[in-house]
Amino acid sequence: MINLPENELTVAFSASETTVLSQPNFWRRAGRSLLHDPVALCSFAFILLLTVVAVFAPLIAPYDPLRQFSNGLSFVGAPVAPNGHFLLGTDASGRDVLSRLIFGARVSLLVGVVATGLASLIGVVIGTVAGYVGGVTESILMRFTDMVLSFPILLFCVALIAVTGPSTRNVVLVIAFAYWTYLARVVRGQVLSIKEREFVNAARTLGVGHIKIIRKHIIPHLIPTIIVYGTLGVATSILIEASLSFLGIGVPLPQASWGEMISEGQQYFQSAPWLLVAPGVALILTVLAFNLAGDWLTDLLDPAVQEMGS
Amino acid sequence: MSFTLQPGETLGIAGESGSGKSSVARALVQLTRPTGGTVSLGGAPVTNLKGQRLKRFRRRMQMVYQDPYDSLDPRMSVSDAIGEALSVRGLPKTEHAAQVAQLLERVKLPATIAQRHPNQLSGGQRQRVSIARALAVNPEIIICDEAVAALDVSIRAQVLNLLKDIQHDTGVGYLFISHDLSTLRFMADHVAIMYVGRIVEYGTSEEVFSNPQHPYTRALIAAVPSVTRRGERRLKLSGEPPDPGNPPSGCPFHPRCPEAVETCRTERPELLTIGDAQKVACHVVQWGREKTPKTEVTA
Numbered sequence: 246m247i248n249l250p251e252n253e254l255t256v257a258f259s260a261s262e263t264t265v266l267s268q269p270n271f272w273r274r275a276g277r278s279l280l281h282d283p284v285a286l287c288s289f290a291f292i293l294l295l296t297v298v299a300v301f302a303p304l305i306a307p308y309d310p311l312r313q314f315s316n317g318l319s320f321v322g323a324p325v326a327p328n329g330h331f332l333l334g335t336d337a338s339g340r341d342v343l344s345r346l347i348f349g350a351r352v353s354l355l356v357g358v359v360a361t362g363l364a365s366l367i368g369v370v371i372g373t374v375a376g377y378v379g380g381v382t383e384s385i386l387m388r389f390t391d392m393v394l395s396f397p398i399l400l401f402c403v404a405l406i407a408v409t410g411p412s413t414r415n416v417v418l419v420i421a422f423a424y425w426t427y428l429a430r431v432v433r434g435q436v437l438s439i440k441e442r443e444f445v446n447a448a449r450t451l452g453v454g455h456i457k458i459i460r461k462h463i464i465p466h467l468i469p470t471i472i473v474y475g476t477l478g479v480a481t482s483i484l485i486e487a488s489l490s491f492l493g494i495g496v497p498l499p500q501a502s503w504g505e506m507i508s509e510g511q512q513y514f515q516s517a518p519w520l521l522v523a524p525g526v527a528l529i530l531t532v533l534a535f536n537l538a539g540d541w542l543t544d545l546l547d548p549a550v551q552e553m554g555s
Numbered sequence: 556m557s558f559t560l561q562p563g564e565t566l567g568i569a570g571e572s573g574s575g576k577s578s579v580a581r582a583l584v585q586l587t588r589p590t591g592g593t594v595s596l597g598g599a600p601v602t603n604l605k606g607q608r609l610k611r612f613r614r615r616m617q618m619v620y621q622d623p624y625d626s627l628d629p630r631m632s633v634s635d636a637i638g639e640a641l642s643v644r645g646l647p648k649t650e651h652a653a654q655v656a657q658l659l660e661r662v663k664l665p666a667t668i669a670q671r672h673p674n675q676l677s678g679g680q681r682q683r684v685s686i687a688r689a690l691a692v693n694p695e696i697i698i699c700d701e702a703v704a705a706l707d708v709s710i711r712a713q714v715l716n717l718l719k720d721i722q723h724d725t726g727v728g729y730l731f732i733s734h735d736l737s738t739l740r741f742m743a744d745h746v747a748i749m750y751v752g753r754i755v756e757y758g759t760s761e762e763v764f765s766n767p768q769h770p771y772t773r774a775l776i777a778a779v780p781s782v783t784r785r786g787e788r789r790l791k792l793s794g795e796p797p798d799p800g801n802p803p804s805g806c807p808f809h810p811r812c813p814e815a816v817e818t819c820r821t822e823r824p825e826l827l828t829i830g831d832a833q834k835v836a837c838h839v840v841q842w843g844r845e846k847t848p849k850t851e852v853t854a
Contacts, residue, residue, distance in 0.1 A: 443626040447685070450584045450618050451692060452610040452643045461639070465630045 285541035372432025469546035480535035567743030640691035758833030
């Protein structure tokens with residue numbers, strides 16, 4: 246009564262399966278996108294310039310940032326306005342503002358990059374373990390993360406510095422300890438979705454160990470997220486460092502840092518505005534550049550996460 | 556539910572979406588722990604294994620997944636993906652390239668594909684790579700969970716023929732899960748029809764497809780479009796399959812069954828032998844043939 250077609254399938258034609266789905270190379274795509282986005286291009290150029298300036302500060306800076314010039318103060322002991330000799334003027338101690346700005350870039354970048362790197366490391370480890378292991382481990386790790394996250398970040402840093410004492414190293418550690426929570430939460434969410442994907446199941450059924458699955462199948466998929474959060478994290482860290490220095494508990498004196506320069510400059514705001522404007526503009530431009538670069542990276546990497554070859 | 560798979564044989568499992576086909580597959584390879592029951596391989600129980608013993612077991616039973624776009628890591632080249640399986644087998648890295656080439660040839664892919672990433676491959680090529688990866692650990696059983704469902708018909712036929720060739724050469728057993736009856740008829744030696752997590756009919760492919768007994772099987776087969784049966788009255792199913800967590804009383808199929816009687820509402824029918832090997836879980840069919848004594852289900 247009920248019949249199925251004969252139980253054989255014939256291959257009607259042998260389709261050519263070797264068609265290569267052309268996918269533009271990632272770096273070429275990034276380059277093209279950058280050329281069409283002048284804002285992002287300027288941001289990257291600025292970051293590059295800043296890096297060069299920071300690395301070669303002793304060669305680029307016109308003077309020693311700590312040297313107090315006898316001609317750096319006017320007859321009444323006021324800071325000298327920008328002129329041919331001191332391009333950005335001098336501060337209240339007769340030191341060259343441009344040189345201090347250039348050496349200050351070192352502090353900002355160093356603190357920003359090292360603190361973010363450290364924060365990313367902690368955040369990725371805790372987020373990955375929480376997401377992958379799950380259960381009680383996840384609950385404990387994420388409640389701890391929420392706890393750290395619930396402190397106001399600046400107040401938290403001030404309190405920690407008050408305990409540990411101000412030094413560049415402590416500033417880096419404190420910022421890292423405050424910022425890792427953001428990455429941990431995002432990473433955990435990503436790991437939760439990645440570990441449900443079939444290629445992770447396939448690796449498990451093959452008998453691949455957990456550590457190797459995390460290293461080979463999970464971490465590589467987190468890299469775009471880490472890059473984006475890292476870039477934004479550098480901006481945040483630089484701001485926090487400047488705030489701490491402004492409050493006098495950041496990088497110890499007499500080392501130049503932008504936050505400390507702004508703090509000092511505000512006292513002479515009416516008589517010597519360049520003291521406030523120079524580090525302020527440098528700070529704004531740097532933070533803006535990192536944020537815009539981060540935005541561009543988000544756009545570039547987000548839709549490509551799934552299909553990006555290397 | 557209970558079934559047996561002999562070496563070198565293909566057991567087909569069919570059923571609607573939500574009938575528990577994929578759950579069976581996941582429980583078998585222990586991606587999820589079954590709530591009850593045992594899985595035995597070569598006579599030894601393999602349920603609830605842990606650590607090294609679980610890893611050793613896993614190499615013996617492999618799985619080819621439904622979605623060729625998600626079952627390969629997009630960040631791993633073909634040779635890395637297969638190499639990972641070879642590492643699990645304990646093969647030194649120096650021998651990987653030769654083995655990868657051999658496995659690619661086995662699944663009829665050009666050796667040049669080894670350096671490609673999955674996004675540069677077609678669906679059929681990806682599925683072949685998945686098969687090569689499964690073969691890399693020399694498994695005794697490969698579970699194909701809707702392995703060809705996502706492929707074009709022409710490529711599907713190529714992959715099915717490839718799977719048959721591999722079985723002929725290596726004697727690997729397949730557990731072939733599909734909602735597509737013509738695929739099963741082509742591939743399977745034995746067929747089990749599932750409904751809400753239970754087998755309602757079981758038999759050789761020939762028996763089940765040419766002489767279906769359970770009303771559900773008959774409806775499924777009637778639903779396959781055919782050129783020669785035009786105009787014939789079809790057995791149609793209405794309604795949705797029930798929630799597996801809360802199945803109806805008695806026979807789980809009774810709310811949709813055109814032949815249901817009062818007993819079907821209250822008593823769950825057992826899977827009883829009615830032919831040579833054919834087994835059916837249906838009161839009406841069993842009464843028509845006089846109930847045979849309860850027997851253990853083996854293939």
